[in-house]
Protein backbone atom coordinates (compact mmCIF):
# COMPACT_ATOMS: atom_id res chain seq x y z
CA UNK A 1 0.00 0.00 0.00
CA UNK A 2 1.31 3.47 -0.92
CA UNK A 3 2.35 5.93 1.77
CA UNK A 4 0.43 9.18 2.00
CA UNK A 5 3.25 10.59 4.10
CA UNK A 6 6.73 9.34 4.88
CA UNK A 7 9.15 11.05 7.27
CA UNK A 8 12.81 10.10 7.29
CA UNK A 9 15.08 11.43 10.02
CA UNK A 10 13.04 14.58 10.65
CA UNK A 11 14.74 16.95 13.11
CA UNK A 12 13.48 20.37 14.21
CA UNK A 13 15.41 22.97 16.19
CA UNK A 14 14.29 26.35 17.44
CA UNK A 15 16.41 29.37 18.17
CA UNK A 16 15.10 30.64 21.49
CA UNK A 17 17.89 33.14 22.14
CA UNK A 18 20.33 30.64 23.65
CA UNK A 19 23.89 30.28 22.29
CA UNK A 20 22.88 26.94 20.70
CA UNK A 21 19.59 26.01 19.08
CA UNK A 22 17.17 23.80 20.99
CA UNK A 23 16.26 20.59 19.18
CA UNK A 24 12.68 19.45 19.85
CA UNK A 25 12.37 16.65 17.26
CA UNK A 26 15.27 14.22 17.12
CA UNK A 27 15.14 12.15 13.93
CA UNK A 28 11.52 11.08 13.41
CA UNK A 29 10.86 8.16 11.04
CA UNK A 30 7.18 7.63 10.37
CA UNK A 31 4.94 6.48 7.52
CA UNK A 32 1.20 6.72 7.16
CA UNK A 33 -0.38 4.42 4.58
CA UNK A 34 -3.21 5.47 2.29
CA UNK A 35 -6.50 5.19 4.15
CA UNK A 36 -4.96 4.87 7.64
CA UNK A 37 -6.59 6.55 10.64
CA UNK A 38 -3.84 7.16 13.19
CA UNK A 39 -3.72 8.83 16.61
CA UNK A 40 -0.66 10.79 17.71
CA UNK A 41 -0.31 10.83 21.49
CA UNK A 42 2.31 11.88 24.02
CA UNK A 43 2.93 14.15 26.98
CA UNK A 44 2.55 17.91 26.77
CA UNK A 45 5.61 19.47 25.15
CA UNK A 46 6.77 16.21 23.56
CA UNK A 47 6.61 17.66 20.03
CA UNK A 48 3.27 16.49 18.61
CA UNK A 49 2.13 19.88 17.27
CA UNK A 50 5.61 20.60 15.92
CA UNK A 51 5.49 17.30 14.06
CA UNK A 52 1.98 17.95 12.75
CA UNK A 53 3.01 21.41 11.51
CA UNK A 54 5.92 19.89 9.60
CA UNK A 55 3.76 17.15 8.08
CA UNK A 56 1.22 19.84 7.15
CA UNK A 57 3.91 21.93 5.38
CA UNK A 58 3.20 24.82 7.77
CA UNK A 59 6.77 24.61 9.06
CA UNK A 60 10.00 23.23 7.58
CA UNK A 61 12.18 20.64 9.30
CA UNK A 62 15.76 21.58 10.19
CA UNK A 63 16.88 18.32 8.55
CA UNK A 64 15.39 15.10 7.26
CA UNK A 65 13.03 14.33 4.40
CA UNK A 66 9.26 14.52 4.14
CA UNK A 67 7.45 12.78 1.29
CA UNK A 68 3.80 13.63 0.58
CA UNK A 69 2.06 11.15 -1.74
CA UNK A 70 5.54 10.00 -2.79
CA UNK A 71 6.79 13.50 -3.64
CA UNK A 72 9.96 14.68 -1.89
CA UNK A 73 9.09 18.12 -0.45
CA UNK A 74 12.66 19.06 0.54
CA UNK A 75 13.54 21.11 -2.52
CA UNK A 76 10.11 22.62 -3.19
CA UNK A 77 9.88 26.40 -3.15
CA UNK A 78 7.30 28.34 -1.16
CA UNK A 79 4.78 28.61 -4.01
CA UNK A 80 4.89 24.86 -4.71
CA UNK A 81 4.60 24.12 -0.97
CA UNK A 82 1.52 26.36 -0.72
CA UNK A 83 -0.15 24.65 -3.70
CA UNK A 84 0.67 21.15 -2.41
CA UNK A 85 -0.58 22.03 1.08
CA UNK A 86 -3.86 23.44 -0.28
CA UNK A 87 -4.58 20.43 -2.48
CA UNK A 88 -3.23 17.43 -0.58
CA UNK A 89 -3.88 18.31 3.07
CA UNK A 90 -6.91 19.35 5.09
CA UNK A 91 -6.58 20.83 8.58
CA UNK A 92 -8.79 20.65 11.64
CA UNK A 93 -7.66 22.39 14.82
CA UNK A 94 -8.89 22.47 18.40
CA UNK A 95 -10.45 25.85 17.63
CA UNK A 96 -12.53 25.77 14.45
CA UNK A 97 -11.11 29.01 12.90
CA UNK A 98 -14.28 29.55 10.88
CA UNK A 99 -14.84 33.07 9.57
CA UNK A 100 -17.56 34.26 11.91
CA UNK A 101 -19.17 36.75 9.51
CA UNK A 102 -19.59 34.00 6.88
CA UNK A 103 -22.27 31.33 6.72
CA UNK A 104 -21.48 27.63 7.09
CA UNK A 105 -21.75 27.31 3.29
CA UNK A 106 -19.44 30.27 2.60
CA UNK A 107 -16.84 28.87 4.99
CA UNK A 108 -16.79 25.56 3.10
CA UNK A 109 -16.56 27.32 -0.29
CA UNK A 110 -13.57 29.39 0.87
CA UNK A 111 -10.66 26.92 0.21
CA UNK A 112 -11.99 26.26 -3.32
CA UNK A 113 -12.35 29.97 -3.98
CA UNK A 114 -8.80 30.61 -2.78
CA UNK A 115 -7.49 27.83 -5.02
CA UNK A 116 -9.39 28.82 -8.18
CA UNK A 117 -9.62 32.56 -7.68
CA UNK A 118 -13.24 32.96 -8.82
CA UNK A 119 -16.54 31.40 -7.72
CA UNK A 120 -18.35 28.82 -9.86
CA UNK A 121 -21.41 26.62 -9.61
CA UNK A 122 -19.36 23.43 -9.11
CA UNK A 123 -17.81 24.71 -5.88
CA UNK A 124 -21.24 25.83 -4.63
CA UNK A 125 -22.56 22.31 -5.27
CA UNK A 126 -19.56 20.68 -3.67
CA UNK A 127 -19.98 22.79 -0.51
CA UNK A 128 -23.63 21.70 -0.37
CA UNK A 129 -22.63 18.04 -0.75
CA UNK A 130 -20.07 18.36 2.02
CA UNK A 131 -22.50 20.07 4.37
CA UNK A 132 -24.96 17.28 3.66
CA UNK A 133 -22.18 14.77 4.36
CA UNK A 134 -21.53 16.24 7.82
CA UNK A 135 -25.27 16.47 8.51
CA UNK A 136 -25.57 20.27 8.44
CA UNK A 137 -27.62 21.05 5.32
CA UNK A 138 -30.26 22.72 7.50
CA UNK A 139 -27.63 25.09 8.87
CA UNK A 140 -26.22 26.03 5.46
CA UNK A 141 -27.08 29.72 5.67
CA UNK A 142 -26.48 30.21 9.39
CA UNK A 143 -23.55 32.39 10.37
CA UNK A 144 -20.66 30.42 11.87
CA UNK A 145 -21.18 32.17 15.22
CA UNK A 146 -24.83 31.07 15.40
CA UNK A 147 -24.28 27.33 15.57
CA UNK A 148 -23.06 25.09 18.40
CA UNK A 149 -19.42 24.18 19.06
CA UNK A 150 -19.94 20.64 17.75
CA UNK A 151 -21.61 22.00 14.61
CA UNK A 152 -18.80 24.52 14.10
CA UNK A 153 -16.28 21.69 14.25
CA UNK A 154 -18.34 19.71 11.70
CA UNK A 155 -18.29 22.74 9.36
CA UNK A 156 -14.51 22.89 9.90
CA UNK A 157 -14.31 19.22 8.87
CA UNK A 158 -16.41 19.89 5.75
CA UNK A 159 -14.08 22.80 4.94
CA UNK A 160 -11.03 20.54 5.44
CA UNK A 161 -12.49 18.17 2.81
CA UNK A 162 -13.27 20.89 0.27
CA UNK A 163 -10.21 20.22 -1.90
CA UNK A 164 -10.63 16.43 -1.53
CA UNK A 165 -7.29 16.01 0.29
CA UNK A 166 -5.65 12.60 0.65
CA UNK A 167 -4.74 13.48 4.25
CA UNK A 168 -6.46 15.34 7.08
CA UNK A 169 -4.34 16.54 9.99
CA UNK A 170 -6.29 17.21 13.17
CA UNK A 171 -4.72 18.83 16.26
CA UNK A 172 -6.91 17.99 19.27
CA UNK A 173 -10.10 18.33 17.17
CA UNK A 174 -12.33 17.33 20.08
CA UNK A 175 -10.39 19.18 22.79
CA UNK A 176 -12.94 22.00 23.15
CA UNK A 177 -16.06 19.84 23.01
CA UNK A 178 -18.23 18.12 25.59
CA UNK A 179 -18.00 14.34 25.51
CA UNK A 180 -21.16 13.81 23.41
CA UNK A 181 -20.09 16.33 20.74
CA UNK A 182 -16.52 14.98 20.88
CA UNK A 183 -17.81 11.50 20.18
CA UNK A 184 -19.95 12.73 17.26
CA UNK A 185 -17.04 14.65 15.71
CA UNK A 186 -14.73 11.66 16.12
CA UNK A 187 -17.28 9.29 14.55
CA UNK A 188 -17.76 11.72 11.66
CA UNK A 189 -14.00 11.66 10.94
CA UNK A 190 -14.06 7.85 11.20
CA UNK A 191 -16.93 7.64 8.70
CA UNK A 192 -15.16 9.98 6.26
CA UNK A 193 -12.08 7.78 6.56
CA UNK A 194 -14.04 4.58 5.90
CA UNK A 195 -16.30 5.93 3.15
CA UNK A 196 -13.89 8.20 1.26
CA UNK A 197 -10.54 6.58 2.10
CA UNK A 198 -9.13 9.86 3.42
CA UNK A 199 -6.15 9.29 5.75
CA UNK A 200 -6.19 10.98 9.16
CA UNK A 201 -3.43 11.85 11.63
CA UNK A 202 -5.07 13.04 14.84
CA UNK A 203 -3.30 14.53 17.86
CA UNK A 204 -5.32 13.68 20.94
CA UNK A 205 -4.93 13.36 24.70
CA UNK A 206 -8.07 11.23 24.82
CA UNK A 207 -7.04 7.57 25.13
CA UNK A 208 -10.60 6.32 24.63
CA UNK A 209 -10.79 8.03 21.24
CA UNK A 210 -7.20 7.09 20.33
CA UNK A 211 -8.02 3.43 20.95
CA UNK A 212 -10.74 3.66 18.31
CA UNK A 213 -8.09 4.53 15.68
CA UNK A 214 -6.24 1.97 13.52
CA UNK A 215 -2.95 2.66 15.28
CA UNK A 216 -1.51 4.87 18.02
CA UNK A 217 1.87 6.54 17.53
CA UNK A 218 3.43 7.91 20.72
CA UNK A 219 5.89 10.82 20.79
CA UNK A 220 8.03 11.19 23.92
CA UNK A 221 10.73 13.87 24.20
CA UNK A 222 10.80 14.46 20.45
CA UNK A 223 11.13 10.80 19.48
CA UNK A 224 8.68 8.06 18.45
CA UNK A 225 8.56 5.88 21.55
CA UNK A 226 7.94 2.63 19.67
CA UNK A 227 5.62 1.53 22.48
CA UNK A 228 2.69 -0.49 21.18
CA UNK A 229 -0.54 0.90 22.60
CA UNK A 230 -3.34 -1.48 21.69
CA UNK A 231 -6.36 -0.18 19.80
CA UNK A 232 -9.91 -1.57 19.88
CA UNK A 233 -10.71 -0.86 16.28
CA UNK A 234 -7.68 -2.19 14.41
CA UNK A 235 -8.66 -3.45 10.96
Ligand SMILES: Nc1ncnc2c1ncn2[C@@H]1O[C@H](COP(=O)(O)OP(=O)(O)OP(=O)(O)O)[C@@H](O)[C@H]1O
Pocket residue numbers: 014015016024042043044045046047048049050051
Ligand atom coordinates in the same frame (compact mmCIF):
# COMPACT_ATOMS: atom_id res chain seq x y z
N1 LIG B 1 8.03 28.40 17.79
C1 LIG B 1 8.69 27.82 18.79
N2 LIG B 1 9.83 28.38 19.28
C2 LIG B 1 10.51 27.79 20.28
N3 LIG B 1 10.15 26.62 20.88
C3 LIG B 1 9.04 26.02 20.44
C4 LIG B 1 8.24 26.57 19.38
N4 LIG B 1 7.19 25.75 19.16
C5 LIG B 1 7.31 24.72 20.04
N5 LIG B 1 8.42 24.89 20.80
C6 LIG B 1 8.89 23.97 21.85
O1 LIG B 1 8.93 22.68 21.29
C7 LIG B 1 8.55 21.70 22.25
C8 LIG B 1 7.42 20.86 21.68
O2 LIG B 1 6.23 21.68 21.57
P1 LIG B 1 4.88 21.13 20.91
O3 LIG B 1 3.89 22.24 20.94
O4 LIG B 1 5.20 20.51 19.60
O5 LIG B 1 4.46 19.99 21.95
P2 LIG B 1 3.09 19.18 22.06
O6 LIG B 1 3.46 17.76 22.25
O7 LIG B 1 2.21 19.49 20.90
O8 LIG B 1 2.46 19.78 23.40
P3 LIG B 1 0.92 19.95 23.85
O9 LIG B 1 0.38 18.55 24.04
O10 LIG B 1 1.03 20.69 25.15
O11 LIG B 1 0.22 20.72 22.78
C9 LIG B 1 8.17 22.46 23.52
O12 LIG B 1 9.27 22.43 24.40
C10 LIG B 1 7.92 23.86 23.02
O13 LIG B 1 8.20 24.81 24.01
